[in-house]
Amino acid sequence: MARAKEAPQAPGHIKKDDFVKVIAGKDRGKQGKVLRVFPQEGRLTVERVNMIKRHTRPTRQMQQGGIIEREGKLHISNVMLICSKCERGVRVGHRVLEDKKKVRICRRCSEILDK
Numbered sequence: 001m002a003r004a005k006e007a008p009q010a011p012g013h014i015k016k017d018d019f020v021k022v023i024a025g026k027d028r029g030k031q032g033k034v035l036r037v038f039p040q041e042g043r044l045t046v047e048r049v050n051m052i053k054r055h056t057r058p059t060r061q062m063q064q065g066g067i068i069e070r071e072g073k074l075h076i077s078n079v080m081l082i083c084s085k086c087e088r089g090v091r092v093g094h095r096v097l098e099d100k101k102k103v104r105i106c107r108r109c110s111e112i113l114d115k
């Protein structure tokens, strides 16, 4: 796989509830909402992406037990934030606004990606 020339993005450019595109792995090309970010691991889970089957024991809540599907973690570098204006996965930059608020911007069209 070809390596990007640019330096890797700093962790933290993707947050919970972001809409991202998967750019590597078996679910490459899929898009979904970020469910959870694990900053220490540099990983995250995306809705309906990288589904893994998990065997569970019967519990009081779930009498049956059995196999459930859940989202497996992806490495943060395997997803890209989607810019709603570009309608594609883009690289993320940062900008400090006049009120000192730090926001994420699309490096392609400079659209502010934080609502």
Ligand SMILES: [Zn+2]
Residues within 6 Å of the ligand: 083, 084, 085, 086, 087, 090, 106, 107, 108, 109, 110, 111
């Ligand atoms: Zn854009």
